[in-house]
Amino acid sequence: MTKRPKQAAPGPLEYLRRWPLQAWLVMVTVFLYAPLLTLMAFSFNDSKRNIVWKGFTLKYYEKVLQNESLLTAFGNSLTIAAICTLVSVILGAMTALLLWRFRFGGKTVLDGAMALPIVVPEICMGVAMLVFFAKVMPWPGGLPWPLNLGAIIISHISFSFPFVAVVVRARMASFNRELEEAAKDLGAGEWMTIRDVIIPHMQPSLVAGALLAFTLSLDDFVITFFTSGPDTVTFPVKVYSMVRFSVTPEVNAASTILIVLTVILTALALRFQGTDAVAGGHAPDPKA
Amino acid sequence: MPAPQKAAKAPAKTIISFENITKRYGKVVAVDNVSLTIEEGEFFSLLGPSGCGKTTLLRMLAGFETPTEGRILIDGQDVSEIPPNKRPVNMVFQSYAVFPHMTVAQNVAYGLKVDGVGAKECAERVEEALALVKLEGYGPRKPDQLSGGQRQRVALARALVKRPRVLLLDEPLSALDAKLREQMRSELTQLQDKVGITFIMVTHDQDEALAMACRCAVMNRGLLQQVATPSDLYEFPNSRFVADFIGQVNLFEGQLAVDEPDHAVIDSAEVGVPIYLDHGVTGATGSTVWAAIRPEKIEIYKRIDGADMIKMEDAPQGHNVVAGTITHLAYLGSETVFDVTLETGRSVKVVRSNLTRWDQEDFSWDEPVWLSWHACSPAMLTA
Numbered sequence: 001m002t003k004r005p006k007q008a009a010p011g012p013l014e015y016l017r018r019w020p021l022q023a024w025l026v027m028v029t030v031f032l033y034a035p036l037l038t039l040m041a042f043s044f045n046d047s048k049r050n051i052v053w054k055g056f057t058l059k060y061y062e063k064v065l066q067n068e069s070l071l072t073a074f075g076n077s078l079t080i081a082a083i084c085t086l087v088s089v090i091l092g093a094m095t096a097l098l099l100w101r102f103r104f105g106g107k108t109v110l111d112g113a114m115a116l117p118i119v120v121p122e123i124c125m126g127v128a129m130l131v132f133f134a135k136v137m138p139w140p141g142g143l144p145w146p147l148n149l150g151a152i153i154i155s156h157i158s159f160s161f162p163f164v165a166v167v168v169r170a171r172m173a174s175f176n177r178e179l180e181e182a183a184k185d186l187g188a189g190e191w192m193t194i195r196d197v198i199i200p201h202m203q204p205s206l207v208a209g210a211l212l213a214f215t216l217s218l219d220d221f222v223i224t225f226f227t228s229g230p231d232t233v234t235f236p237v238k239v240y241s242m243v244r245f246s247v248t249p250e251v252n253a254a255s256t257i258l259i260v261l262t263v264i265l266t267a268l269a270l271r272f273q274g275t276d277a278v279a280g281g282h283a284p285d286p287k288a
Numbered sequence: 289m290p291a292p293q294k295a296a297k298a299p300a301k302t303i304i305s306f307e308n309i310t311k312r313y314g315k316v317v318a319v320d321n322v323s324l325t326i327e328e329g330e331f332f333s334l335l336g337p338s339g340c341g342k343t344t345l346l347r348m349l350a351g352f353e354t355p356t357e358g359r360i361l362i363d364g365q366d367v368s369e370i371p372p373n374k375r376p377v378n379m380v381f382q383s384y385a386v387f388p389h390m391t392v393a394q395n396v397a398y399g400l401k402v403d404g405v406g407a408k409e410c411a412e413r414v415e416e417a418l419a420l421v422k423l424e425g426y427g428p429r430k431p432d433q434l435s436g437g438q439r440q441r442v443a444l445a446r447a448l449v450k451r452p453r454v455l456l457l458d459e460p461l462s463a464l465d466a467k468l469r470e471q472m473r474s475e476l477t478q479l480q481d482k483v484g485i486t487f488i489m490v491t492h493d494q495d496e497a498l499a500m501a502c503r504c505a506v507m508n509r510g511l512l513q514q515v516a517t518p519s520d521l522y523e524f525p526n527s528r529f530v531a532d533f534i535g536q537v538n539l540f541e542g543q544l545a546v547d548e549p550d551h552a553v554i555d556s557a558e559v560g561v562p563i564y565l566d567h568g569v570t571g572a573t574g575s576t577v578w579a580a581i582r583p584e585k586i587e588i589y590k591r592i593d594g595a596d597m598i599k600m601e602d603a604p605q606g607h608n609v610v611a612g613t614i615t616h617l618a619y620l621g622s623e624t625v626f627d628v629t630l631e632t633g634r635s636v637k638v639v640r641s642n643l644t645r646w647d648q649e650d651f652s653w654d655e656p657v658w659l660s661w662h663a664c665s666p667a668m669l670t671a
């Protein structure tokens with residue numbers, strides 16, 4: 001056996017052992033994570049100001065947990081996101097199914113119109129929601145929680161469900177129509193076919209869509225800003241109002257909690273889903 | 289015309305009839321006024337080139353398409369109003385359509401579950417069906433852990449477990465590799481023999497249809513050309529299309545010169561000698577007809593310059609014997625294929641079995657030869 005030299009020159013395909021690629025990796029990592037890591041680190045900083053490191057502390061987390069209005073805003077955000085996700089997934093999946101399954105007049109128009117809330121600038125959506133809830137469908141004030149969040153929930157659904165629809169529709173493009181026919185051939189009716197064959201095929205896109213809807217709703221600021229009232233403050237809106245006075249470590253701590261929460265949720269969803277959703281949700285083609 | 293009939297194994301009872309079925313997609317006529325009956329217990333094949341409407345016909349039977357005109361009867365009952373999930377037929381799809389998120393056992397059980405069959409009977413029948421297709425023990429596997437051939441067996445078991453009146457197969461072998469295809473041919477026919485269910489198989493592969501089916505329907509551009517046993521299709525084609533589509537053939541255009549009760553003669557300028565047939569035909573003398581002669585039914589002999597024309601014992605002198613030159617020759621082991629150019633310029637295909645290991649007649653390129661055929665060999669076609 002020939003002895004391999006300890007540190008051979010990089011082979012033609014060993015890009016990661018060449019310095020330009022290594023530099024690129026470092027850059028990506030820095031731009032991707034440096035701001036977030038800074039934020040997290042300074043949430044433990046024992047200093048009122050955010051500039052110099054004074055030592056480790058958890059007191060800002062305690063402060064956050066005692067901050068009644070911040071916690072309310074946080075709860076509001078999670079509630080809104082949960083309801084919005086549920087409704088968006090159902091609505092989006094149904095829309096996608098309709099667009100995929102049937103031929104009808106105006107289908108192309110609806111197909112294009114679906115993408116509208118995605119491309120329309122958020123600020124316009126926000127103003128539109130403001131006008132809509134002011135003039136067309138005023139949301140009654142003074143409703144008990146969580147009904148008072150209705151206006152925000154509706155506006156969140158309206159910009160989230162098209163994303164779900166687009167994702168699910170893309171997934172359905174890879175559906176083998178013969179599967180549907182096979183189910184019918186074996187005796188299944190329309191609903192059974194949808195339940196037993198179509199939804200299982202959709203599933204990765206439903207999870208992906210749900211994640212999308214949840215995070216979109218959770219961190220939406222612009223549209224929420226226009227629809228929220230004094231008693232319906234969400235987390236991003238609350239953070240914004242806190243930051244207007246100063247960026248305190250308290251804000252950092254709250255944000256860190258939110259980041260960790262989102263990461264955990266995403267990881268759980270992906271884990272539950274297997275690797276399908278990560279790989280774009282494409283099962284190996286049986287014919288390939 | 290005398291046709292040696294293959295013995296039908298089941299007493300002829302019609303299970304399916306297509307009555308004047310037409311299917312149009314806009315201007316495209318996919319199926320054109322097809323009338324056809326299929327008998328109980330037979331292995332029937334729909335054969336034709338791609339795009340001739342075979343799949344459409346099958347899908348109309350399964351209920352996935354509605355005929356534009358005509359009606360389909362299953363067991364004498366008009367099924368026009370019956371949706372696919374209520375028809376007593378099951379299909380093996382071209383892509384197999386095995387449900388990817390279910391295990392093999394769940395796939396096979398699906399149709400039974402839908403029908404509300406009890407868990408115990410369901411499990412038994414699934415086992416039985418898996419055994420039938422030789423997939424014992426594969427129940428817990430997922431389809432992506434199976435080969436193409438195994439997935440096809442799952443699709444077969446899934447359809448058969450429902451004990452349909454008729455099993456429909458759309459190009460069941462086309463996605464398999466050549467070796468497996470050969471093997472599945474005989475397995476499918478054995479399976480059909482065992483379960484006794486009527487099979488209707490769509491294929492564009494004539495070898496497959498001839499090898500597997502009791503009867504074949506040959507289709508062309510939506511039209512039904514001929515329905516017959518494989519040997520009848522080969523030996524007694526009713527049109528140039530069928531003669532050409534099934535196997536190889538030499539088609540000679542000519543005029544019907546003599547039509548007596550016990551013989552007929554076709555004058556063909558393409559051949560240069562009259563073609564003698566040992567049976568009477570139906571056709572007007574003088575009309576344009578075609579003589580179809582299969583390559584293996586033409587004999588080939590060396591021709592020594594200046595020697596007399598050889599004679600076929602069952603035809604008058606000068607008939608059914610023609611001079612030519614070998615222009616191409618391919619030795620294929622079991623047989624040799626010759627392209628022979630006649631003096632009229634017409635090229636003729638001849639196949640000669642290599643019956644002995646040392647061939648006395650060692651033919652070579654550019655060799656002058658005689659071609660001859662028996663009076664019973666040509667089939668006369670009028671269409």
Ligand SMILES: Nc1ncnc2c1ncn2[C@@H]1O[C@H](COP(=O)(O)OP(=O)(O)O)[C@@H](O)[C@H]1O
Pocket residue numbers: 313316317318336337338339340341342343344345
């Ligand atoms: N859904 C459809 N819409 C329009 N034309 C179709 C459709 N299905 C089949 N056809 C046409 O009908 C003809 C027959 O198709 P098909 O039955 O699939 O042929 P085969 O199975 O013999 O290859 C083809 O010309 C095809 O283009």
Ligand SMILES: [Mg+2]
Pocket residue numbers: 339342343459
């Ligand atoms: Mg086809």
